[in-house]
Structures are given as structure tokens and as C-alpha cells.
Amino acid sequence: MPRLLWPLLGLLLLAGCASNKERPELTEVDQYREASESLESRNYLTAIDQLKELEARFPYGDFAEQAALDLIYAQYRAVDYPATVVAAQRFMRNYPAHPRMDYALYMRGLANFNMEKGLFDNMVSSDKSSKDMGAAKDAFRDFERLVNRFPDSEYAPDARSRMVHIRNQLARQELHVARYYARRGAIIASINRAQYVVKHYQQTPAVPEALAIMAKGYQRLKQPELAEKSRDVLALNWPDSKFLDNDKQVDLAWWPDEDDGLLSLLTFDLL
Template identity: 80%
Template structure:
């Protein structure tokens, strides 16, 4: 009986040594890529990322190097690692500027930046991001702009254009948010400047009517009735049914602070 046990232990030990990963033959470049691609097909994105990085490390100038970098962009995006997606896309664009799929890399970098500022609960509830820092949205806009400028016929161009419109609307709303903030605190000139920026740089966004209303109310507060009337006329001419115009076609801003409530608004954080 001891001999049988000893023989069994020896057999297990030999089998363990034979299965040591260090003793296994290294995969060829093609086999390594096929292994990574199988992980992608099974949606095992983290495993695919590890396999693709190993492929790049072992065969940096191999036959599958370019495709491996493209797959790494996709795998990072699908694993919701947006910063890594941006880095991978940027590296591909830098390494292969003349590659026929540079448009894809630009698009994916834009998508990653577009989603970068999303919070944990943004997919469950609707939230207005206009009060946040929208630097990632600005980066996304530039990515999409480069895409549609360089590759206007790309299959990704229509969606990029649509997202650019969305981003411009967001940026315009952010300017309005700041304009309201300044107006509530009595910084009327700063509020007017922000509203003017919306009218000048975001002229085709839904934020323009309120920006004109802010300008009109601001000029009234500063004692510049001619400028206030000019802003009101532009609003009435282009948006006669605007909610910022009353039945008498005069400016109506429900949130606009009265002369004597600036300090109260400041002390109560606009709660009163």
C-alpha cells in the first residue's frame, strides 16, 4: 500500500511539473492574436486587454500590431475605461497617421471623451450637466470636429455631427448657468458678457432666447434702455412665442433678482 501511494504522489508531481506554464511552448503571433480575438468575441474584455498588451509587448512590429491597437481601443471602451480608451486611440493616431482606420480611432476617442464626465447615476436618471466642468465634452467636440473635417464621408461622421450639436447645446447651457449666477449676485456686467458670448458663439442653440432676455434685463438694470430695447427686439423678432416674452412682448424672467434681494439671495444660496 505505501508503494502505491508513493507511486501516485510521484505521478502527480511529474504531471504538475509538466503543466508548469514556464515549460509550455510560447504562442506564435498569430495564435496570440487569435486567443485575444476569442476573448473579444466572448465579451471577456479584460482578458482580451491583457492578451492584446502581451501581444504588443512580444511583437511590437508584427503583422498584427496595427489591428491589436485597434482592438485595444475597442476593448478599453467596452470595459468602460474611458481614459485608457483615449490613450489607446491617441497612440494609434500618432503611430499610424495615414492608416485607413484613423477615422475610427478619432471617433472612439471622441466617444470616450463624450462619456468621460458621466457620473455613476447618469445612466439611471436624467441630469443637466451644464453646471459641471465640461472640459471632456470640449475635447470630444474637437475630436468629432477633426473627424468630420478630415473624413466627411466616414461612416462615423453622421453620428459625430449629431453629438457635436448636443455638445454645443451643453456648452451654451453652461454659459447661461454662469450668467444666471452672476445676475443673482449683482454682477450685471459679467452676466451680460456671458449672455453675449452665447449669442455670438452659440447662435443656433436653444440657449439664445434666454441669453437675449438676460441681456435686456441686464441693460435695464444698468440704465441703458436703448441697448435693452435692441436685445428685446431681436428676441421678439426671431422668437415671438418665446416663454421669456410676456403677452405685452416685454421681457419676463421669473428668476431675475429684484434690486433689494441680492444680499438675501447671496446669504441663502438662492433658496429665498
């Protein structure tokens, strides 16, 4: 028996060594080809690993710049928006004169634009105006930088459209805060928020209500001239506004009575 066991053990060891033998290291061309095939097959997580390995092995290779661009795309398609932003920033830092700089800016803007979207945002309408809009502001700056630096870029039209959407959302956020202050009885703070909308977010749908808030706020503060001025601007530019009644007087259905505002203030909006 011992004479038979030793050759058998030897064969098993040789088989184990053969199975553990690593495949030969790929050339830069072959490794980039594999990553490209993974992207084409929509295997984005695999592509991310392959592209990162390519960058680590060939940081100054012939495919380094294209791999960095592909990594931005792969991470975006993998819905890893923070990683997309980091990858785009790294690309812009490493290749500031690259002819695809507009693409990197656009992708960073898209990632920031989608950063706050929840799992069900694509299935139901979601109003983000009452939440923190930090990522949306970052996206606006990215898109603004894109259209200013590359006005003829193929990505510029979509960037401009998204900027309009972001401005509308930011204006609605200011209105949300203005309403909150008004309901709490903080009339001056409410007016200030409404003025900010009128000054910084012109041509957004939020402006008519902002003017109505200013008119009601000045009425509450016993400043009829300022209240009338706000009402006149509203009536002149939006004569059919839902915030004007049949007599062209400001009508805000949610505006609290003076007693209601005091009660809200004292009870921290619990009543």
C-alpha cells in the first residue's frame, strides 16, 4: 500500500499546483479590450474592476485617458453617483486640456443631479423642493460651467434644460421656507425669502406666489405702500394669477390669520 500511496500523492500535488497557476498577465491592449467588452455587455461592476486594474498597472499607458473616461461612465451606469463625481473630478484634474472635458463636466453634473434621487423617484413624482438641495446646486454649477466653456458642446442643450429644472426647484424650496416662516408668524423672514425668489429666480413659476407673499406680509406689517407695490407687479405681469381674486386683490388660501400664526409660533407648529 505505501508503494501505491506515494505516487498518488505526487499526482495530487502536481494537479493542485496546476490549478493554482495564475493566468499570464495581460498586455495593456488586451486588458483594455476586456474592459471594453464588459462595458458593451453592460457588466459595469466587472468593467469598473478591470478599468481600475488597468489604471494601476499602466498609469501612463496609451489607454490611460480613455480608461479614465470609461470609468466615469461605468460608475454612473452602476448608479454609484458619488464615485462618478470623484472619477470625473480626478479626470479633470489630471487632464485639464483634454478634448473631452465637456463630457467629464456633463457626467459630473448628471451624477450630482441624480445624487438625491431615491429608489422610487423614477416611478412616482417626487418633489425635492422641501429637502436639502446641496447636490442640485453642485449640479447647476457643473452645467453652468459646461455651457459657458463649451457652448457648442453636444451636451450643452441638455445641460441648459436641466439648469432650468434646478432653478425651478431651488425657487420652490425658497417658497417652502417662506410659507413655513409665515405660518410661524415670522413675517419679516418670510418676506425676505420671497424677495430672494423675485431677485434671484426671475422667470420661474415661483415668482407670482413670492410676490403674493410679499404683499400679504407687508399688509401684516402695516406697510400698505409696499404691499400695494407687490400686488401691482403681480397683477401687471400675471393678471390671471390664481393668487389674485376677482377684484385683483391678493388671495393666498394658506396664509394664516394673525391668531393662527401666533398659535403656530407658540406650539412649534404642533397645532
